[in-house]
Amino acid sequence: GAGVSQSPSNKVTEKGKDVELRCDPISGHTALYWYRQSLGQGLEFLIYFQGNSAPDKSGLPSDRFSAERTGGSVSTLTIQRTQQEDSAVYLCASTMNLNGETQYFGPGTRLLVL
Amino acid sequence: QQQVKQSPQSLIVQKGGISIINCAYENTAFDYFPWYQQFPGKGPALLIAIRPDVSEKKEGRFTISFNKSAKQFSLHIMDSQPGDSATYFCAARSSHQAGTALIFGKGTTLSVSS
Known part of the structure; x- marks a missing residue:
């Protein structure tokens, strides 16, 4: 694919459940970022990966959030014990x-925690 | 994180008019200032960017004006069209901190009426 892809496009979950969000970056891109976009709050940086270096986790809001990047390509953002305020x-x-x-963005995953 | 302040939050402009969105920053280490455009259901896409060694950059109907002493920059959209209706985000980063994430403003929702 030519662009960044993300899955699922929409996710509805119940409070307390874990969710996994996936990102496929542009082929050959070595740096990958996760952001959270809440209504009226702009884009909030969460975590950054560059090659095989240790990720910059400085933006993760709590220890319920984690991310990994396998093989320097696909990344998964995991939110454990989801809360309603994680909806974004x-x-x-x-x-x-x-x-x-130039950061190339995917279409995003819309997460709703009920 | 240093803040980037964006205004107005929303803007309504008539077709053919000029749309102006303003941003202010605090960190004097910032030396890269992009504007991103986001349509509903899509991820943000780079529109235009400027470095502080110039005071203005123009690409088609889009112009960034930069005031280094005031630590402000703005986006001007000339001859605004209904297709320009979107959310616009200003952002900033320091190239001396390679790989760091962009710091985004909270966004401006532009509606161009026909």
Whole structure:
């Protein structure tokens, strides 16, 4: 595919359940970012991966949030014991390399926690 | 994280008019200022970006004006069209901190009436 893809596009879950969100970056892009977009709040940085380096987890809001990137490509964002305030659009972006400035975003996963 | 403040939150412009969105930042280390455009159900996409060594950058109907001393930058959309109706985000980052995530404003929802 030519762009960043994310799945699922929509996810409805019950409070307390775990969810996994997937991101497929553009082929060859070594840097991958996760953001959260809440209504009226802009884009909030969550976590960043670059190649085989340790990820920058400074934006994760709590220890219920974690992410991994396997094989330097696909990434999974996991939210454990979901809360209603986790409801948001989760966006993934990739850049060509460490110094890449243009971030290419996927369409996002819309998460609703009931 | 240093904040990027964006205004207005929403904007209604008549077709053919000029849309102006403003952003202010605090961190003087920021040296890359992009604007992203987001349509409903889609991820943000880079629209135009500027570095502080120039005061203005124009691409078609879109212009960024940059005021380094005031730590402000703005997006001007000339001859606004209904197809420009979208949410616009300003952002900033420091290239000296390679790989760091963009810091986004909270967004401006633009509606261009026909």
